Amino acid sequence: MACELEHGPPGVFECQLCSLTAPYSYIGQKPPDTESVILLEESYIMKDPFTANKDRFLVLGSRCSLCSRLVCVGPECSLFYSKRFCLPCVQENIDAFPREIQQDLEKRKVPAKKPVNKPRP
Amino acid sequence: MPPPRTRDSRHHDRDHRDRSHRAAREEEEEARERWDWNRPETRRLFEEAFFREEDSIRQSSEERHKFWAFFERLQRFQNIKASRKEEEEEKGPGLAKPPIPALADLPRTYDPRYRINLSVLGPDVWGSRGSDRPDRRLPPDKVAEFRKALLHFLDFGQKQAFGRLAKLQRERAALPIAQYGHRILQTLREHQVVVVAGDTGCGKSTQVPQYLLAAGFSHVACTQPRRIACISLAKRVSFESLSQYGSRVGYQIRFESTRSAATKIVFLTVGLLLRQIQREPGLPQYQVLIVDEVHERHLHNDFLLGVLRRLLPARPDLKVILMSATINISLFSSYFSGAPVVQVPGRLFPITVVYQPQEAESLAAASKSEKLDPRPFLRVLEAIDHKYPPEERGDLLVFLSGMAEIGAVLEAAQAYAAHTQRWVVLPLHSALSVADQDKVFDVAPPGVRKCILSTNIAETSVTIDGIRFVVDSGKVKEMSYDPQAKLQRLQEFWISQASAEQRKGRAGRTGPGVCFRLYAESDYDAFAPYPVPEIRRVALDALVLQMKSMSVGDPRTFPFIEPPPPASLETAILYLQDQGALDGSEALTPIGSLLAQLPVDVVIGKMLILGCVFRLAEPVLTVAAALSVQSPFTRSAQGSPECAAARRPLESDQGDPFTLFNVFNAWVQVKSERSSNSRKWCRRRGIEEHRLYEMANLRRQFKELLEDHGLLAGVQAATPRDSHSRLQQRRERQALYQLKRQHEEAGGRRRKVLRLQGEADGGSSDEDAEGTATREAGDSVDIQDVKFKLRHNLEQLQAAASSAQDLTRDQLSLLKLVLGRGLYPQLAIPDPFNSGRKDSDQIFHTQAKQGAVVHPTCVFANSPEVLHVQEPEARDKEGSRDDKDKMSSKHQLLTFVSLLETNKPYLVNCVRIPALQSLLLFSRSLDTNGDCSRLVADGWLQLQLVDSESAVRLLAAALRLRARWENALDRQLARQAWRRRDHRDEEEEEEVAESLAHCKDVVALSGELLQFMASKVSYSLRRLTGLETQNLYVGPQTITTAPSLPGLFGSSSLSPHPTKGGYIVTDFLTYNCLTSDSDLYSDCLRTFWTCPHCGLHMPFTPLERMAHENTCPEAPPDGPPGAEDATPEVPQKTSALQRPYHCEACGKDFIFTPTELLRHRRQHM
Structure with missing residues (x-):
């Protein structure tokens, strides 16, 4: 089968925890087309797909500063506290984090998403 | 916030000791006042300092508004938090000793700021730009406050956008078809044709194209039976594949295309694809072809399948995916020599079916009055009110056979709704104005349900969310075609089992539902399993013509998936011969091949061609376009004497096409004079403006076709003479583009909350002109008008329209002749x-x-x-x-x-x-x-x-x-x-x-x-x-x-x-x-007659006389009933029957009677 080379995105980002995938267009701390923002971590970035503004970007994820796993920025997978930490690493070292973060994680565990109506298969 | 105090309120104080102290306080107060966040000036200064010229926040007022709203919310929130924090502060234990060195440099005291992974540059950081800038003077504490808010705003934006992305992926993964993506691709690698069968809601139409895209295919076409589906699918798929603002996904329909070189997936109508095949039979531009909704058995779809079956051996690299509901799958599979089927379960919630056959009395009443008895439908409304508390949401969708039936139930249901205040009743059929159709998507106020009375348009074409109850009358009105009388007949039939299931399924899209069938289960069992395919119930003229022009051979032997009735084919062939499109041996004539290129009725196509012959192209274009769209006259206006009176000046007693012609021309005049009022102009006359836009589009398409085919000399767009007017024109266009962009960004139409009947001007069902006016007053931009002006050269149209008013009587008569012959x-x-x-x-x-x-x-x-x-x-x-x-x-x-x-x-x-x-x-x-x-x-x-x-x-x-x-x-x-x-x-x-x-x-x-x-x-x-x-x-x-x-x-x-x-x-x-x-x-009877031209006097039969008249050499040229271009070079004595004649061609002398002479002359012609 003939496949044409994809233009634009240099690759596809995939979260190693939740396997969310999205094409990224840039890795680094200085998103292209924006001048006034600097990122505090090496991030995988795409153009914000939900707006026509060219200068709006979306950070997809980055590597965990402890285990270097590539994780998305979703709250189920990682958190940022001056550095990126994947949730498994946070759990492992929970005591090293301030109480606010600990409480945050506690809160997150309790209201596990309950399915409203289970569709018939 | 404290109200800003004015300087005037200060009054001089005599106390000198207090003065300096007071002055300091005042200064402080003044500063606070000056840098009050509520002052527009403060906001402006900070905006200027922080946002660059090209920043989206600075450019878009909406962004700016969002930011400041966020800012205010944040400030309120922090005030509350700050007071609470003071109490808690002492208990803070600080951090435990980090076990890993990498965690050692975590900030000791928590601040939400550390949770944000970005940082904002501002005037204090990049502040090397001229010192006279206002930002130099911004107080540092305010700058910090602003920066913090901006950080949170950006972070919030990130979280929001990422949340949407994640939600999108979750939803996609939850679709039933998600489990089958891999299998579909795998099967497609191994076979040329794959049938994907899945019921409504399984996600096949939106997901399969994306799987192909993700697998690296790049020339994918996906056909849809309806134009509207092309647009909405292209929108959805580009959104889901995160290229909403790119051009990887596009659509192509009759008048619109978003396709570009970068487009990898294009959604297009079946008709358009067939035209592409007509031009390039090998279809080289595509790698994969998805034919969606094959089970609907549309005429074009059936034909396309036949064409593809022949094409596939010639294009072994072309892959085809047929997508169908789980109806009659084996038919499609076996048509493509046992193509593999991937069957995907649908996603439906359980639906309870209640059979409520109509009682005999109601049937009798119906047959007596020929009007539908609304009582069985009202009983369902009552039952719902009885059984389900109003807090439990869920709307009702009623399937009726046609507009008259909808009208009958509407009347009764509205009376019931007015009484109970628990329903908003809305009709839905194709003859409604677009605005009225859109109303079914609005939401009912709390405690009130929508009751949508619909034709089978809601069976597949229109999907309405939130339907919990369905009432199925079991009837449908369908066009059938009588080839003998060449007559279209709209008749009521029982629906098929497949349709009944489809209707039922509409109740289970968002939750468990109930379907009331107003017929007996035994009736259901007696229904035909599938609807009659279109090819068996419509005129086949256009199809046969297209088949001829695509050289697919004799239509009688074409391998259709199910052959059309032979009588229909014969009628079509005969008709095309009658129309001169086919010759005696059923081959395409020149006019026929031209007609095949025009995507219109043969009759209309002929009119266009004839119009070109008589230099009447402009008026004929308008008339042909007008006759090719639905009538623009709204039904609701039919009873209104004001509408009738307003319309009267436009009416032509020559006939309806001339009235439509006048309407269109008058409308174009209105548009070019005071554009924004055309909507009102139409409403006053009971005209659906949308149809006029369609006419304009169609007219343009016809014109381009005629130009493309050399029937009409292409006219260069008149460029304005001087640079000033050129500039002016460019500015106008730019302004229009800007408007269009703004409209698109605003996301088009928003859902509104429906009003109950009796409030203000009633429910939105039988909406009068007034109601529409108030609804539309909100969005001041008439986006249709903007699009119209961008698409058409209004000046040219206006010129055509005004020249139409000057059509002479003769031109008008010629136009009529052209129409008549067409x-x-x-x-x-x-x-x-x-x-x-x-x-x-x-x-x-x-x-x-x-x-x-x-x-x-x-x-x-x-x-x-x-x-x-x-x-x-x-x-x-x-x-x-x-x-x-x-x-x-x-x-x-x-x-x-x-x-x-x-x-x-x-x-x-x-x-x-x-x-x-x-x-x-x-x-x-x-x-x-x-x-x-x-x-x-x-x-x-x-x-x-x-x-x-x-x-x-x-x-x-x-x-x-x-x-x-x-x-x-x-x-x-x-x-x-x-x-x-x-x-x-x-x-x-x-x-x-x-x-x-x-x-x-x-x-x-x-x-x-x-x-x-x-x-x-x-x-x-x-x-x-x-x-x-x-x-x-x-x-x-x-x-x-x-x-x-x-x-x-x-x-x-x-x-x-x-x-x-x-x-x-x-x-x-x-x-x-x-x-x-x-x-x-x-x-045989001859009577004496004297030719008025040559004076010949002799006995003639009528036929002989005709012959003489046609060839009389003395007859004045071009003067009826004169002769053809006669050559009167021979001076003749005509008093005798015989006379000498010297033939120039053969150089001989003869003595001829006039008839002999003519016979001789013909030999040389």
Whole structure:
């Protein structure tokens, strides 16, 4: 089968925890087309797909500063506290984090998403 | 926030000791006031300092507004938090000792700021830009406050966008088809054709294209039966594949395309794909073809499948995915020699089916009044109110067979709704205005349910969320086609089981639902399993024409998935031959191949071509476009006298196409004068503006097609003369683009909350003009108007429209002639007793259908008198009240665009035309008696002329005009073919000369045609009875001596007609084949006659006389009933029958009678 080379995105980002995938267009701390923002971590970035503004970007994820796993920025997978930490690493070292973060994680565990109506298969 | 204090309120204090202290406080207060976040000036300064010129926040007012709203919320939130924090502060334990060195540098004290992974540069960081900038003076604490807010704002934006992305992926992964993506791709790698079968909601239409995209395919076409689906799917798929603002996913429909070089998936209509195949039979531009909704069995889809089946061996690299509901899957699979099927379960919530067959009394009531009994439907509404508490949301969708039924239930349901205040009742059918259709997507207020009364449009085309209850009447009105009468019939049928299931499924899209079937389970079991495919119930003219132009061979043997009825095919072929699109051997004629390129009815296509011949392209374009869209006149306005009065000046008593023509032109004028008011203008006249936009689009498309095919010289867009107006024009366009962008960003139409009936101006069901006005007042931009102006050159349109107002009487008559010839043989004759009947009882007869009536929207419905024969002489002659045998020169026929049978057979879009002249010019078959005073047109209309002399004269003129008209058409088509080829310079010159000659000919022909149409001859007109048509012809005769009629109509000898008797004069004219009491031998009877031109005096039969007249050398050229381009170079004495003649061609001298002479001359031609 003939496949044409994809233009634009240099690759596809995939979260190693939740396997969310999205094409990224840039890795680094200085998103292209924006001048006034600097990122505090090496991030995988795409153009914000939900707006026509060219200068709006979306950070997809980055590597965990402890285990270097590539994780998305979703709250189920990682958190940022001056550095990126994947949730498994946070759990492992929970005591090293301030109480606010600990409480945050506690809160997150309790209201596990309950399915409203289970569709018939 | 404290109200800003003004300086004036301060008053001087005498206390000196206090003064300095007070001054300091005041200064502080002043600063606080000055830097109050509520002051626009403060906000502006900070915006200028932090946002660069090109920043989205600075540019878009909406962004700015969002930011400041966020800012205010954040401040409030922090005030609350700050007070709470003070209490908690002491207990803070700090961080435990980090076990890993990497965690050692985590901030000791928590601050939400550390949780944000970005940092904002600001004036203090990049502050090297000129010191006079206001940001230098910004107080640092305020800068910090602002920066913090901005950080949180950006972080919030990130979280929001990422949340959407994650949600999107979750939803996609949760679709039933997500489990099958891999298998579909795998199967496609191994096979050329794959059938993907899955029920509504499984996600096949949106997901399969994305799987292909993700797998690296890049030339994917996905066909849809409906245009609207192309647009909405392209939107959805580009959104889901995160390229909403890119061009990887596009759509292509008749008037619009978002396709570009970067497009990898294109959604397009089946018709459009077929046209692409027509142009490039190998379809080289695609790698994968998805044919969606094959189970719906649309005409084009069925044909496409046949074309693909033939194409696949030639394109082994082309992959095809057929997508279908789980209906009759094996049919498709086996059609493509056992293509593998991937079956995907649908996602439906459980639906309870309740059978509620109508009781006998209700059925009896219905059959008595012919009106639907609404009571069974009301009972369901009551049952729902009874059983389900109003807090439990869920709307009701009722399937009815047609608009009349919707009307009947609407009335009753609204009365019920007004009483209970628990329902908002809305109709939904295709004749509603777009705005009214959109209302079904609005939401009902709390405690109130929507009740949507719909045709089967909601079965597949329109999907409404939130439906919990479905009522299925079990009926559908479908167009069926009667090939014998060439009549479309809208009839009520029981639906199929497949439709019943589809309707039921609409209740289970968002939760468990209930489906009430107003028929018995045994009825259901008796339903046909599937609906009748379209190919079995529509006219196949267009399909056959397309098949011919795609050279797919004999339509009779084409391997359709299910063959059409042979009778329909035969009718279509015959019809196309009648229309001149196919020749005797069923091959495409030049005009036929042109017609095949035009995506319109054959009739309309013909009109366009004929219009070009007579230099009437502009008006004909408008008329053709107008006749190709739904009527723009709204139903609701029909009862309104204001609307009728406002419309009246636009009405034309010539016929509906002329009224539409006037409406369109007037609308264009309104648009070019005071654009924003066109919406109001339309509303006041009960016109659905959307249809006029469609007309404009279609008109443009027709024009481009005619230009592409060389029928119309392409006109360069007139460029404004000076640079100023050019600039002006560019500015205007830019402003329009800006408006369009803004509209698109705002996301178009938002859902509104419906009003209950009785509040203000009632429920939104039977909305009057007022209601629409208030609804639309909100969005001040008329996006349709903006798009219209971007798409069309209004100046050009306006020029065409205003020149239309100056159309001369002659041009108008020519236009009518063009319409008449285009629409032929769709003719109806007024009933002879019409003049004694009420307006509403006027009836008309077509050849195949008696007792048709004009459509109520038709101009002749209100003023039928213009069709009556009202000549005083006619009344004097006989005492008879009817028009049956009335002698008059003003008999008229109606020519119509379509015949549609609902409760009555209706003639739609009628034009009145003079009977005798039209029949002489258009009839496929004209039969005469011996002296030509009696004529029968197409075997069903008889014309009896007062005297045979004028009869012969008219007939001769008609023959000549028809020949010349054909000739002009042929030349136009030849030129068209020539223009499309490449050519050399000398040819160019020839072409110019030829073009000039052609032009002159056409002008002369037009003049003669008009004169012919205006000719006054008294005659009677009537429809032959069945018995008369059976005994119409004398039949084959034993006497076979053909009259010697040299030079007549181009054939040197006349042959007897094998079945009718008489003689074949041309392919349409048969002389003396009509039976009659007296004149069986009249062809042999000669009477003395003197030629008015050459003075020749001798006994002639009518036919001989015609022959002479046609070839009389003395006749003035081009003067009817004169001769063809005669060559009068031979001076002749004409007092004797014989005279000497020197032939220049053969150089010999003869003594000839005039007829001999003509015969001789013909040898040299």
